[in-house]
Amino acid sequence: xxxxxxxxxxxxxxxxxxxxxxxxxxxxxxxxxxxxxxxxxxxxxxxxxxxxxxxxxxxxxxxxxxxxxxxxxxxxxxxxxxxxxxxxxxxxxxxxxxxxxxxxx
Amino acid sequence: xxxxxxxxxxxxxxxxxxxxxxxxxxxxxxxxxxxxxxxxxxxxxxxxxxxxxxxxxxxxxxxxxxxxxxxxxxxxxxxxxxxxxxxxxxxxxxxxxxxxxxxxxxxxxxxxxxxxxxxxxxxxxxxxxxxxxxxxxxxxxxxxxxxxxxxxxxxxxxxxxxxxxxxxxxxxxxxxxxxxxxxxxxxxxxxxxxxxxxxxxxxxxxxxxxxxxxxxxxxxxxxxxxxxxxxxxxxxxxxxxxxxxxxxxxxxxxxxxxxxxxxxxxxxxxxxxxxxxx
Numbered sequence: 192x193x194x195x196x197x198x199x200x201x202x203x204x205x206x207x208x209x210x211x212x213x214x215x216x217x218x219x220x221x222x223x224x225x226x227x228x229x230x231x232x233x234x235x236x237x238x239x240x241x242x243x244x245x246x247x248x249x250x251x252x253x254x255x256x257x258x259x260x261x262x263x264x265x266x267x268x269x270x271x272x273x274x275x276x277x278x279x280x281x282x283x284x285x286x287x288x289x290x291x292x293x294x295x296x
Numbered sequence: 297x298x299x300x301x302x303x304x305x306x307x308x309x310x311x312x313x314x315x316x317x318x319x320x321x322x323x324x325x326x327x328x329x330x331x332x333x334x335x336x337x338x339x340x341x342x343x344x345x346x347x348x349x350x351x352x353x354x355x356x357x358x359x360x361x362x363x364x365x366x367x368x369x370x371x372x373x374x375x376x377x378x379x380x381x382x383x384x385x386x387x388x389x390x391x392x393x394x395x396x397x398x399x400x401x402x403x404x405x406x407x408x409x410x411x412x413x414x415x416x417x418x419x420x421x422x423x424x425x426x427x428x429x430x431x432x433x434x435x436x437x438x439x440x441x442x443x444x445x446x447x448x449x450x451x452x453x454x455x456x457x458x459x460x461x462x463x464x465x466x467x468x469x470x471x472x473x474x475x476x477x478x479x480x481x482x483x484x485x486x487x488x489x490x491x492x493x494x495x496x497x498x499x500x501x502x503x504x505x506x507x508x509x510x511x512x513x514x515x516x517x518x519x520x521x522x523x524x525x526x527x528x529x530x531x532x533x534x535x536x537x538x539x540x541x542x543x544x545x546x547x548x549x550x551x552x553x554x555x556x557x558x559x560x561x562x563x564x565x566x567x568x569x570x571x572x573x574x
Contacts, residue, residue: 216325217325217326217335217337217341217345219344219345220325220326220337220341220344220345221325221340221341221344222322222323222324222325222341223325223341249326249328249335250326250335250337253328253333253334253335254333256328256335257328257330257333261328262309262310262315262327262328263310263315263318263319263324263326263327263328264324264325264326264327264328264335265323265324265325278314279314279315279318279323279324280314280318280321280323280324281323283323
């Protein structure tokens with residue numbers, strides 16, 4: 192699952208490299224529900240399909256989350272393009288979310 | 297795990313950094329515990345999941361006005377009850393009351409040391425720990441988990457406070473107490489006059505109503521205690537129902553094959569108590 196190594200156009204805040212992310216949640220829990228909603232809104236507005244998002248329910252796969260270094264949920268890991276980044280919490284802090292995803296408004 | 301223990305553990309696991317900041321600002325639902333290899337839900341998340349989608353499984357709680365139920369939520373702790381677990385022994389102080397969601401609990405009277413008789417079955421329609429609602433601190437019966445599942449439990453102190461402050465809860469509990477009294481009266485007559493296969497059919501149907509499945513597991517011992525007969529009596533009764541193609545019973549695994557037929561084979565107490573409770 193390699194991200195396209197396309198040039199990043201800086202105008203209009205769009206990113207053309209595919210952003211690969213993994214969101215760790217506790218399915219159905221309030222902050223997790225918010226995090227999914229917030230992330231989906233940002234992806235729809237700024238990434239327009241150039242993203243891959245995997246959602247991992249830590250209640251179902253706690254061992255996997257532990258193996259991947261997750262301590263609390265919600266936990267968003269941006270895997271690609273580099274640099275890797277992470278944000279924890281319900282992702283309502285727009286600025287830190289955009290920063291982690293490498294999106295500049 | 298109690299809420300206080302869980303909170304202490306969570307704070308030890310999340311020491312600093314952005315994770316601690318997120319935790320402190322209430323933005324965290326669960327914490328991963330390396331030691332146990334599990335995810336620990338924080339209390340708010342656990343409570344939200346317990347009343348997920350607005351569906352309250354326990355019908356006694358569901359009957360309360362929404363606001364009153366929300367008021368109880370802080371003290372209601374989701375727990376898992378496991379088949380064979382004893383919640384109270386006769387004479388034991390009642391420390392928690394339980395509102396089953398998809399579990400159910402048998403109440404047994406103990407006679408002459410080790411003989412037992414089931415006198416009531418509590419599922420999502422009721423509460424385990426009724427003596428507390430009547431001002432009695434100790435359990436007169438053994439409360440034994442018969443069906444594994446989840447329940448909401450509340451400590452005795454907060455329950456007494458909640459009851460004093462919430463008239464709708466009082467009304468629901470007293471109505472439930474009346475249902476149970478009617479059930480107990482009927483059961484007394486049933487145990488005395490009705491034949492064992494008919495009584496077995498009744499208890500199987502009651503279990504089916506609470507489990508909401510035609511298949512469940514009940515050991516010979518359980519059934520013997522439920523009916524107040526010896527194991528041979530259980531075998532005879534079960535064989536009888538099986539021969540009539542109403543159930544299949546193999547090593548404790550029961551399948552109700554013909555529900556209508558089983559209801560016809562049951563003593564009238566099944567329908568009588570069912571109508572009282574609705």
